[in-house]
Amino acid sequence: MLYSSKEKISNSYDVIVVGAGLAGMTLANKMARDGRSVLLLESHNKLGGFATWFKRKIDSTNEEHIFDVSLHGFPVGMIKTCRKYWSREIAERIHQLKSVRYINPQFEVETDFTKEHFIKVLTDIFGVTLETVQAFFDELTNMNFYDNSKMTNRELFEKYFPGRNDITRFLLEPIVYANGSNLEDPAISYGIVFSNFMSKGVYIFQGGTDMMITMMRDELIKNGVDIQMQARVEKILVNDNKVNGVLVKGHTIHSKSVVSNSNLKATVHKMVGDEFFSPEFVKKADAVRLNTSSCQVYMGIRAGESIPYVGDLVFTSEDKIFSTDLILSPKVGSQTFSVYYPDTRPHLDPKYAVVSSSNARFEDWINLNEEDYQKQKQYVIERALAGLEKIIPGVRAKIDYVDAATPLTVQRYTLHEKGASFGTKFEGLDISMNIHKEIDGLFHAGSVGIIMSGWLGAANYGVIQAHEVDNYLSRLEKSAAK
Numbered sequence: 001m002l003y004s005s006k007e008k009i010s011n012s013y014d015v016i017v018v019g020a021g022l023a024g025m026t027l028a029n030k031m032a033r034d035g036r037s038v039l040l041l042e043s044h045n046k047l048g049g050f051a052t053w054f055k056r057k058i059d060s061t062n063e064e065h066i067f068d069v070s071l072h073g074f075p076v077g078m079i080k081t082c083r084k085y086w087s088r089e090i091a092e093r094i095h096q097l098k099s100v101r102y103i104n105p106q107f108e109v110e111t112d113f114t115k116e117h118f119i120k121v122l123t124d125i126f127g128v129t130l131e132t133v134q135a136f137f138d139e140l141t142n143m144n145f146y147d148n149s150k151m152t153n154r155e156l157f158e159k160y161f162p163g164r165n166d167i168t169r170f171l172l173e174p175i176v177y178a179n180g181s182n183l184e185d186p187a188i189s190y191g192i193v194f195s196n197f198m199s200k201g202v203y204i205f206q207g208g209t210d211m212m213i214t215m216m217r218d219e220l221i222k223n224g225v226d227i228q229m230q231a232r233v234e235k236i237l238v239n240d241n242k243v244n245g246v247l248v249k250g251h252t253i254h255s256k257s258v259v260s261n262s263n264l265k266a267t268v269h270k271m272v273g274d275e276f277f278s279p280e281f282v283k284k285a286d287a288v289r290l291n292t293s294s295c296q297v298y299m300g301i302r303a304g305e306s307i308p309y310v311g312d313l314v315f316t317s318e319d320k321i322f323s324t325d326l327i328l329s330p331k332v333g334s335q336t337f338s339v340y341y342p343d344t345r346p347h348l349d350p351k352y353a354v355v356s357s358s359n360a361r362f363e364d365w366i367n368l369n370e371e372d373y374q375k376q377k378q379y380v381i382e383r384a385l386a387g388l389e390k391i392i393p394g395v396r397a398k399i400d401y402v403d404a405a406t407p408l409t410v411q412r413y414t415l416h417e418k419g420a421s422f423g424t425k426f427e428g429l430d431i432s433m434n435i436h437k438e439i440d441g442l443f444h445a446g447s448v449g450i451i452m453s454g455w456l457g458a459a460n461y462g463v464i465q466a467h468e469v470d471n472y473l474s475r476l477e478k479s480a481a482k
């Protein structure tokens with residue numbers, strides 16, 4: 001059932017899930033289907049976490065724009081995950097993007113983002129031998145999560161394409177946008193994400209994020225999950241090295257286990273508290289690096305206007321060479337345009353929208369005074385308008401809504417420290433997966449470690465952790481029966 005935000009919940013649960021991102025929601029749905037009593041608490045007034053959208057009315061016309069925040073593209077694996085852990089109806093709405101384009105001073109390429117086409121581009125346009133390309137893909141395919149290889153992305157690209165900044169750009173730029181990877185990150189994280197994306201193209205949910213999350217909410221309620229929104233968990237309660245519930249607005253709700261879908265570092269240091277963990281664990285959690293954040297510019301095309309088809313995802317850059325450090329800088333010339341045609345929401349009046357995304361560092365925004373913050377925001381908006389105008393001449397005159405989100409916006413809405421868009425770096429996975437060994441009944445699921453990030457990674461991680469929680473609850477039941 002859906003509790004109103006004012007109701008005091010007095011039931012106790014097998015599991016309380018803190019946060020309704022895709023990991024928390026998927027875990028909650030699976031556990032409820034498996035017969036567990038589940039309470040899902042979300043601090044925001046909607047479900048979905050980063051999988052979110054917002055609406056803006058144009059006062060003069062009363063027309064409304066809908067913008068998707070993170071519906072840019074995910075791997076084909078999302079179809080199977082949705083079919084298995086959500087519903088056939090949700091899975092059937094997942095469609096492949098037709099065209100992904102790159103426009104930068106080094107090359108212009110259009111691709112369907114399949115492995116076959118990538119091989120063709122690398123050989124025909126970049127002039128690499130088929131043998132080398134195949135060896136590169138073989139290395140990616142054979143990368144094993146448990147190998148503990150120390151190879152970095154930089155070393156991987158140098159091994160196969162020495163001195164070829166253009167090829168590094170072609171291969172890495174989408175992944176930098178997809179999960180904040182850089183050249184010093186482990187090649188394994190790149191390999192797994194790249195292989196997932198490259199196998200069969202890039203996909204999105206037709207109907208928009210609002211429709212997907214609404215369908216998921218209905219499914220959660222149908223399967224018996226209790227949900228409360230505007231319910232920010234202040235504390236995860238621990239007694240005798242065991243969780244026994246959470247504190248929400250000063251009120252305790254009891255449970256046998258708690259899964260945090262909140263930021264990993266906030267979970268350890270703030271919601272639980274360092275004093276409940278071993279000093280070694282706290283030290284390791286402290287050392288986990290957060291991923292970077294993002295800036296986005298949302299541009300709505302006036303009702304009745306149209307724009308030509310220019311591709312679904314367009315990676316553009318003015319920068320002569322590719323640098324993952326430059327990509328984070330406020331003055332970067334790189335941005336990705338996601339173009340939403342009427343087909344994105346065929347059930348609504350024909351509407352077009354464009355979202356420009358660029359990676360960003362929280363540190364570059366947090367110390368600005370109000371005036372400089374507004375100036376910097378205006379710069380990002382202007383860069384987006386000017387960049388889009390190059391792809392669609394005359395588009396500026398058709399735009400009747402534009403606004404930007406910065407790393408500060410991301411932090412405010414999702415409670416992710418420093419507005420980290422993709423959780424933590426690789427080392428976060430170890431902390432997240434082993435938190436239950438420190439405190440009985442405490443689990444974490446959500447964007448960590450690059451691989452477990454993005455829509456698919458987060459949802460799949462929810463499934464993995466649902467198994468862990470279920471095993472824990474079964475062990476409790478067995479020992480109680482003795």
Ligand SMILES: Cc1cc2nc3c(=O)[nH]c(=O)nc-3n(C[C@H](O)[C@H](O)[C@H](O)COP(=O)(O)OP(=O)(O)OC[C@H]3O[C@@H](n4cnc5c(N)ncnc54)[C@H](O)[C@@H]3O)c2cc1C
Pocket residue numbers: 018019020021022023024041042043044047048049050051069070071072073074178231232233234261262263294296357410413414415416420421422423445446447448453454455456458459
């Ligand atoms: C700008 C941007 C673009 C992106 N684009 C893509 C893309 O194209 N494709 C893709 O696959 N991925 C994309 N991602 C990443 C993807 O959206 C995320 O990795 C994924 O949705 C994260 O899911 P999650 O389960 O980890 O939780 P989150 O989405 O982080 O959700 C966590 C939830 O927990 C809630 N919460 C936190 N603390 C508390 C508390 N104390 N009490 C109650 N609730 C709490 C938050 O409000 C939030 O709803 C993008 C991300 C960003 C920021």
